[in-house]
Amino acid sequence: MGMFDFLKKALKKTKKAIKEVVDSVSGEELEELDEGTEVTAQEVAKASADSITKSQSKLKKKSKRDPKITLETLEEILLSSDAGLELTEEILERLEEEEGDVVRLSKVKEVLKNYLVFEPLNFRRSGPSVFMFIGVNGSGKTTTIAKVSKRLKDEGRKVLLAAGDTFRAAAIEQLEWWAKKIGVDIVKHQQGSDAAAVAYDAVEAAVARGVDVVLVDTAGRLHNKMQLMEELLKVKRVIGKKVLDEPREILLVLDANNGQNAVVQAEKFSREVGTTGVIVTKLDSSAKAGFVFSIYKKLGLPVKFIGVGEKVEDLYEFSPDEFIDAFFDGLV
Numbered sequence: 001m002g003m004f005d006f007l008k009k010a011l012k013k014t015k016k017a018i019k020e021v022v023d024s025v026s027g028e029e030l031e032e033l034d035e036g037t038e039v040t041a042q043e044v045a046k047a048s049a050d051s052i053t054k055s056q057s058k059l060k061k062k063s064k065r066d067p068k069i070t071l072e073t074l075e076e077i078l079l080s081s082d083a084g085l086e087l088t089e090e091i092l093e094r095l096e097e098e099e100g101d102v103v104r105l106s107k108v109k110e111v112l113k114n115y116l117v118f119e120p121l122n123f124r125r126s127g128p129s130v131f132m133f134i135g136v137n138g139s140g141k142t143t144t145i146a147k148v149s150k151r152l153k154d155e156g157r158k159v160l161l162a163a164g165d166t167f168r169a170a171a172i173e174q175l176e177w178w179a180k181k182i183g184v185d186i187v188k189h190q191q192g193s194d195a196a197a198v199a200y201d202a203v204e205a206a207v208a209r210g211v212d213v214v215l216v217d218t219a220g221r222l223h224n225k226m227q228l229m230e231e232l233l234k235v236k237r238v239i240g241k242k243v244l245d246e247p248r249e250i251l252l253v254l255d256a257n258n259g260q261n262a263v264v265q266a267e268k269f270s271r272e273v274g275t276t277g278v279i280v281t282k283l284d285s286s287a288k289a290g291f292v293f294s295i296y297k298k299l300g301l302p303v304k305f306i307g308v309g310e311k312v313e314d315l316y317e318f319s320p321d322e323f324i325d326a327f328f329d330g331l332v
């Protein structure tokens, strides 16, 4: 069961609450109408409001449930969810001091919340905001760019994509396919060409065409690792030369299934290229991505979005509360 089945469940709850309200209105109130009693619109509205309050308090009662768990169980949960040994120990120590061997789930959530932060995308007031997407091959960069471009376009922004993964021909075609599907412009060169030149052309086109946001795809693998970091730095430099203080965001895309290796990736990319935020993909799998706590602890990086599927709408803004609730859903 995927972690974000939790979200679907929450939606079901809301639907159920609405259904209860509708049932009560069409039940009792309509019966009264049948009997010839005069029921004013205000009375119906009040009855609906009462039912909504009832349903809400039912839901509240449920969410008030605050189970207790042993530190041993918590340790198992954290370790099997890729929170990492160091962070798990730190959290267990903190909780033991404050609560003893058995802790309230609400307290656990409160402590974990200190290790997560959400930040929305950071835009320039005028001129193009440039966002670079970086990360290892297969982490979901290209797909995430498609998702983000759709979201920004729907918000009314003019978006331009830059096909900066020039290492693989398929990568350029993949981004082009998304650009067509979503209806946004793309700047591309041939496979094997200089990625920095693609970024340069894209930013130049963005300035000329009055584009609001440029999303720059990048390679996740070159012939060797050193080359990749050098190429990413060059892309970053070229963008900065063209528009001062850009790229505004350098977003590291991490696959939820990468486990603790995601922390190693985050450290390396941050050290060598610089990173402003993280996007976690594939949270529709069984992986829980507990590594985001360690990444925040070590690098202070916010999470901007989560990916929960392969489709363009499978992207949510990150919410620490929902993430932590989903983290324990079905386990406690």
Ligand SMILES: Nc1nc2c(ncn2[C@@H]2O[C@H](COP(=O)(O)OP(=O)(O)O)[C@@H](O)[C@H]2O)c(=O)[nH]1
Binding pocket: 135, 136, 137, 138, 139, 140, 141, 142, 143, 144, 220, 253, 281, 282, 283, 284, 285, 307, 308, 309, 310, 314
């Ligand atoms: N299930 C799932 N698959 C994803 C998600 N994001 C990306 N993918 C898939 O992961 C694979 C690699 O994605 P891609 O965007 O090409 O990765 P890139 O190499 O970093 O550009 C593709 O098959 C995507 O459809 C996600 O959130 N959930």
Ligand SMILES: [Mg+2]
Binding pocket: 141, 142, 143, 165, 171, 217
């Ligand atoms: Mg790609």
